[in-house]
Amino acid sequence: MRAEEILASALAVPIESVPGDASIATFEPWDSLGHVAVIETLEAAIGRKLDANEVLTIVDVATIRSALERGSSAKAVR
Amino acid sequence: MGAHVPGTPVRLETDRFIIRSMTTDDVGEHYLAWLHDPEVTRFLQVGIDPPDLAQLRDYVAGHDNRTSYLLGIFTRSGQHIGNQRARIMPHHRVANLSVMIGEKEYWGRQVVLECRARVLDFLLRDLDLHKVQGGCTSDNRAAIFNYKRQGWREDGIHREQYVSAGNRVDLIYFAMFRRDWTARSDGAR
Numbered sequence: 001m002r003a004e005e006i007l008a009s010a011l012a013v014p015i016e017s018v019p020g021d022a023s024i025a026t027f028e029p030w031d032s033l034g035h036v037a038v039i040e041t042l043e044a045a046i047g048r049k050l051d052a053n054e055v056l057t058i059v060d061v062a063t064i065r066s067a068l069e070r071g072s073s074a075k076a077v078r
Numbered sequence: 079m080g081a082h083v084p085g086t087p088v089r090l091e092t093d094r095f096i097i098r099s100m101t102t103d104d105v106g107e108h109y110l111a112w113l114h115d116p117e118v119t120r121f122l123q124v125g126i127d128p129p130d131l132a133q134l135r136d137y138v139a140g141h142d143n144r145t146s147y148l149l150g151i152f153t154r155s156g157q158h159i160g161n162q163r164a165r166i167m168p169h170h171r172v173a174n175l176s177v178m179i180g181e182k183e184y185w186g187r188q189v190v191l192e193c194r195a196r197v198l199d200f201l202l203r204d205l206d207l208h209k210v211q212g213g214c215t216s217d218n219r220a221a222i223f224n225y226k227r228q229g230w231r232e233d234g235i236h237r238e239q240y241v242s243a244g245n246r247v248d249l250i251y252f253a254m255f256r257r258d259w260t261a262r263s264d265g266a267r
Contacts, residue, residue, distance in 0.1 A: 024223060024226055024227050031186055031188065031223070032185075032186055032188075032190070032220035032221075032223045032224050032227075033185065033186035033220060034186075035222070035223035036219045036220050036223075039219045051216075052216035052235055052247075052248040052250055053235070055216060055219065055222060056222065056250070
């Protein structure tokens with residue numbers, strides 16, 4: 001799952017409407033309740049809960065992408 | 079120091095809301111019901127041992143509008159929908175600020191962002207405080223969003239501090255400094 005797909009799915013918006021630089025400061029559909037869904041969708045995608053430090057990093061497409069990559073690496077190591 | 083005279087009630091306005099000092103006249107079954115609603119108090123310590131009406135009146139009366147402020151959030155039509163509470167350490171010019179939105183129909187409608195911005199203006203500009211601190215548990219992702227969206231800095235994590243829904247959770251502190259807030263809000267003007 002790509003970072004943009006995480007946002008589109010969690011925020012119930014078309015993936016075409018998710019800019020590549022979407023962030024919590026600029027992307028209107030990304031609100032507080034949407035953020036809950038974003039984190040849950042991301043956790044489902046990587047197959048584990050994020051810890052507090054990781055949750056704090058999730059602020060835009062790039063940080064979601066990084067979390068996905070870390071999640072994939074962790075799976076590959078197992 | 080702004081126009082506020084310490085010890086007197088506060089009244090602030092935003093586009094959608096009136097924020098004013100709570101009095102015991104504002105205490106009733108409506109407000110009490112929030113504190114007994116597990117959904118409302120899920121991330122609040124008050125839910126562990128919710129007060130009765132007399133205790134709630136005492137709690138409200140205990141705020142002096144000098145070092146402790148309990149500010150009700152009211153719609154323009156007068157509906158009480160939540161509170162913000164600030165406790166100030168005058169010597170250090172630091173405040174702790176917390177927020178509760180009791181009316182669930184207002185969740186997800188940016189009430190916290192709008193009303194907390196006005197209270198930050200009050201604390202950091204009118205009262206000339208140096209720093210405002212807030213916090214939430216690590217499972218309160220909506221609150222984390224609001225702090226990040228509003229530009230608060232992370233200010234430390236207390237590991238495994240609380241139990242929430244049967245799980246150990248961290249307590250995350252955030253800080254807004256006067257210099258950051260004035261730079262941010264001046265830029266927005």
